[in-house]
Amino acid sequence: xxxxxxxxxxxxxxxxxxxxxxxxxxxxxxxxxxxxxxxxxxxxxxxxxxxxxxxxxxxxxxxxxxxxxxxxxxxxxxxxxxxxxxxxxxxxxxxxxxxxxxxxxxxxxxxxxxxxxxxxxxxxxxxxxxxxxxxxxxxxxxxxxxxxxxxxxxxxxxxxxxxxxxxxxxxxxxxxxxxxxxxxxxxxxxxxxxxxxxxxxxxxxxxxxxxxxxxxxxxxxxxxxxxxxxxxxxxxxxxxxxxxxxxxxxxxxxxxxxxxxxxxxxxxxxxxxxxxxxxxxxxxxxxxxxxxxxxxxxxxxxxxxxxxxxxxxxxxxxxxxxxxxxxxxxxxxxxxxxxxxxxxxxxxxxxxxxxxxxxxxxxxxxxxxxxxxxxxxxxxxxxxxxxxxxxxxxxxxxxxxxxxxxxxxxxxxxxxxxxx
Numbered sequence: 200x201x202x203x204x205x206x207x208x209x210x211x212x213x214x215x216x217x218x219x220x221x222x223x224x225x226x227x228x229x230x231x232x233x234x235x236x237x238x239x240x241x242x243x244x245x246x247x248x249x250x251x252x253x254x255x256x257x258x259x260x261x262x263x264x265x266x267x268x269x270x271x272x273x274x275x276x277x278x279x280x281x282x283x284x285x286x287x288x289x290x291x292x293x294x295x296x297x298x299x300x301x302x303x304x305x306x307x308x309x310x311x312x313x314x315x316x317x318x319x320x321x322x323x324x325x326x327x328x329x330x331x332x333x334x335x336x337x338x339x340x341x342x343x344x345x346x347x348x349x350x351x352x353x354x355x356x357x358x359x360x361x362x363x364x365x366x367x368x369x370x371x372x373x374x375x376x377x378x379x380x381x382x383x384x385x386x387x388x389x390x391x392x393x394x395x396x397x398x399x400x401x402x403x404x405x406x407x408x409x410x411x412x413x414x415x416x417x418x419x420x421x422x423x424x425x426x427x428x429x430x431x432x433x434x435x436x437x438x439x440x441x442x443x444x445x446x447x448x449x450x451x452x453x454x455x456x457x458x459x460x461x462x463x464x465x466x467x468x469x470x471x472x473x474x475x476x477x478x479x480x481x482x483x484x485x486x487x488x489x490x491x492x493x494x495x496x497x498x499x500x501x502x503x504x505x506x507x508x509x510x511x512x513x514x515x516x517x518x519x520x521x522x523x524x525x526x527x528x529x530x531x532x533x534x535x536x537x538x539x540x541x542x543x544x545x546x547x548x549x550x551x552x553x554x555x556x557x558x559x560x561x562x563x564x565x566x567x568x569x570x571x572x573x574x575x576x577x578x579x580x581x582x583x584x585x586x587x588x589x590x591x592x593x594x595x596x597x598x599x600x601x602x603x604x605x606x607x608x609x610x611x612x613x614x615x616x617x618x619x
Contacts, residue, residue: 243271246612251591252276254603255463256574258286258452260590261609262492263616266500270585270616272492279453280463291443291450292590293478294495295486295571299407301498302484303352303522303548304514305426306410306417310348311515314417317352317547320345321409324416327388328409333357334365334391343395348413350396351406352547353526357392358405365393374405379481380412380422400527400537400545404485411484422482434501434508436494441482443475443489451475451489452592454573461600468594486572492590495577499586503579518547523567523581525551549579559607562614576609580617587613 243261251259258276262269278284310317315324322329322345331346332339342357350356359365369390377383387405394401411422418425423441431439443451451474456466472478478487501507502522506514525544527535537543537550542558544551552566560566568578574591589609593602 240271240273243612243616244273244275246608247273247275250603250608250612251589251605254605256591256593256602256605257282257455257463258290258591260286260288260290260492260588262496262586262588262590263613264496264500264586265584265617266503278451280455280465286452287450289438289450289491289493290452290590291438291447291475291489291491292452292575292592293454293571293573294488294490294575295573296404297490297495297569297571297575297577298484298486298488299404300502300522300548300569301426301430301488302407302411302414302422304498304502304519305414305422305429306348306352307518307522307547308429308514309414309417311518315348315413317349318347320347321351321356321413322346324413325384325409327385330388332391333395334359334363334368334393337364339391342392344397346392346396348410349526349530349547351410351413353530353545354400354402354406355397355527355530355532356403356406356409357394357396357398358387358401358403359390359393360401360403361393363393365391369405374408375479377479377481380408380415380484383408383481384412397530397532399532399534402537404483407485408483411482414484422484430498430501430513431494433511433513434494434497436490436497439488439490439494441477441487441489445475448475452590454592454594456594457596457598457601459598461598463602466594492588495588496586499577499579499588503581503584503586522547522549523551523565523579525553559611560614561611562618566610570606574605576606578610578613580613583614583617585613585617587617 247259258278260274263271274286274288276286278286278290333342346356359369372386372390374383374386414422414425454466455463458464505516506519524546526546527544537545540557541554544553549567549569552564563582566578566580570576574593576589578587
């Protein structure tokens with residue numbers, strides 16, 4: 200268990216949660232007395248209380264499953280910071296960057312249909328990006344290689360992220376104010392790259408927003424309409440979308456953050472945004488979806504099944520397989536990892552665990568998944584044929600009084616349940 204980095208007020212809050220029973224709902228089969236699943240559910244409830252709620256999180260939904268069975272489905276605590284609304288299992292969350300794997304899968308589906316190849320230059324499909332140049336020591340030059348579809352999927356396109364003049368030009372382009380994804384791509388075409396494509400993994404939402412526009416061009420539909428028709432409807436993801444219907448917004452979990460005084464307060468993101476409405480003027484492929492734990496489980500199960508859902512194939516098997524396998528080393532990157540250490544590589548849209556011991560993870564290599572910036576997490580473990588999801592709503596900060604990070608304990612608890 201990771202100890203919380205908390206101020207005195209945070210410690211008092213943690214003690215209150217440790218002593219008080221949490222409101223809970225649970226998957227019926229997982230908690231029936233004497234059932235085979237009672238033990239993992241009981242252990243998971245204890246883990247949630249001691250590791251997550253005692254750290255100050257108002258509520259949490261933990262879902263651990265195989266392809267055919269739900270092993271743990273626990274919603275503990277509350278959906279609001281005032282702790283007046285018990286957390287429901289059908290609660291709706293801002294999943295932010297967990298949008299990216301869904302959009303990546305949509306782009307790969309269209310690649311599989313023959314609309315493009317992974318190594319096609321993006322500009323062949325989006326002419327507005329034909330003039331991309333690299334800003335190198337104050338001078339513009341042509342890139343050594345064009346940005347490709349594969350670069351977008353692996354965050355190796357070279358878009359400006361790290362600071363300096365290139366990032367200043369990107370910020371001046373005000374991409375987030377684009378009226379639609381077509382407008383966003385036009386604006387992006389005026390922003391120089393900060394490095395040649397294919398050199399290094401640098402995580403960036405612009406890559407996936409450009410993928411979203413490719414989905415629109417290839418399919419002839421808006422991104423939201425295409426996702427609805429090809430994934431959300433077939434998978435039964437009834438509560439996933441870029442907006443939440445007004446009549447369902449009571450199911451939204453309140454988003455929190457810790458302020459400078461160590462208090463848990465509502466997070467306003469962005470200023471003036473109404474919870475449940477679209478995050479951007481355009482469907483944000485980089486992070487605009489709302490979803491539930493059960494909806495996202497359906498998507499993860501499709502990936503675990505290598506693109507199949509029942510008798511239907513939603514994604515070509517080889518491309519679904521490529522999502523779950525590292526692509527950085529085969530691309531020849533000098534640093535083929537997504538962090539300084541050697542723990543994780545990156546597939547086509549998902550991180551891939553390469554060396555569990557290097558980053559304190561348990562279980563086998565090959566675990567794949569991603570997170571959202573509002574503290575949502577998912578992992579697919581092909582070795583144990585299992586899936587884990589942890590849904591919170593908290594914007595982490597850098598203050599010492601912030602809530603404890605729970606990603607690593609979550610991944611390792613999933614392993615305890617899947618392979619005790």
